[in-house]
Amino acid sequence: MADYYYERELDMLPEDCISSILSRTSPLDAFHLSLVSSTFRSAAGADSVWERFLPSDYAQIVAKSTVPLKFSSKKDLFLQLCNSILIDHGNKSFALEKSTGLKSYMLSARELSIRYGHASDHWAWKYIPESRFAEVAELKTICRLEIQGKIRTETLSPNTKYGAYMVMKMTDGAFGLDAIPCEMSVAVGNDDDQLETTAGTAYLRKPAEVAAKQWLEYALYRNRKEKLKSRVNGGGEERQLRERGDGWMEIEVGEFFAGEENEGEVTMRFTEVNGCHVKGGLVIEGIEIRPKH
Incomplete structure (x- = not known):
């Protein structure tokens, strides 16, 4: 009953006052509160509310879209950006997180630095329908796998924790990808003053193959696996x-x-350099940078 009278009292406020209150909440709160009453629904749709939820550089982002965006309101624009758009000549994608309005980016394979990426005997660039980008990079054969991506912290949502994720597939004929673990790291800052924030290793295996591979290695190749893993510089998780x-x-x-204290360039590295082991069948779509909660 108390909630009912509280809502009734809020309903009596001027609509622009309700809009001002909603603009200081979150997109998720605005969606929920728009269900309270017709007054709240009208107030929650105001451009002044969604102007606060859109990133400060939304106009520049919209201008870089590969397809002209048509929107009837700032809320409409917000929802379109939540569905992801291609920007920068189709080599990146951009999206907003619907519940928070935080930014996400994905760098396509064309935006990455790939060792021997332009050598046709090592990598093939092709279109596949399941990718959002015009091209992906498919590894034919190589001994040293080195992939690197970069993004500026200033383009991201401020004071936000982000995760960087390599997005990939393996072809049916993939080979040699899990012989030696890959090293992964993220560093923030300029070239002369970079701070490595995280480092880890990984065997490139499909999730369904992990348990069977781990058991087989333990039973038959435990010593060999430990020797190969010891050759990885970074270690880590x-x-x-x-x-x-x-x-x-x-x-x-x-x-x-x-954040403000570590502004600069974020360098994301994915490498397997401490061996000369032939591998192939890896398909790289890109690196996604999205908020972590």
Whole structure:
């Protein structure tokens, strides 16, 4: 009963006052409170509310979209950005988190630095329908796997913890990918003053193969596995590939905090350099940078 009278009292406030209150909450709160009454629904749809939820540089982001965005209100624009758009000539994607309005980016394979990426005997660039980008990179054969991506902290939501995730697939004919663990790291800062925030290792295996592979290695190749792993410089936490809802797999490269004290360039590295082991059949879509909660 108390809640009912509280809502009735709020309903008596001027609509612009309710809008001002809602703009100081979150997108998720605004969606929920719009169900309270017709007054709240009207107030929650005001441009002044969604202007606060949109990033400060939304106009520049919209201008970089590969497809012109048509929207009837700032709320409409917010919802379109939540569905992800392609920007920068289709080589990146951008999205807002619907509940918080925090930014996410994905760097396509074309935006990454891939060792021998332009050598046709090592990598093939092709279109596949399940990718959001025009091209992905498919590994034919190589001995040293080195992939690196970069993004500026200033383009991200301020004071936010982010995770960087390599998004990939393995072809049916993939080989040699799990012989030696890969090293992964994230560093923040300029070239002369970079701070490595996280480091880890991973064997590139499909999630369904992990348990069987681990048992076989323990039973037959335990000593060999430990010797190979000892050749990895970084050490750190061992991470696993996991299935995504879009049909791809991902592995966390690392995490970092986009704050005022560590502004600069974020460098994400995914390497396997301490061996000369032939491998192939890896398909790289890109690196996704999204908020962690």
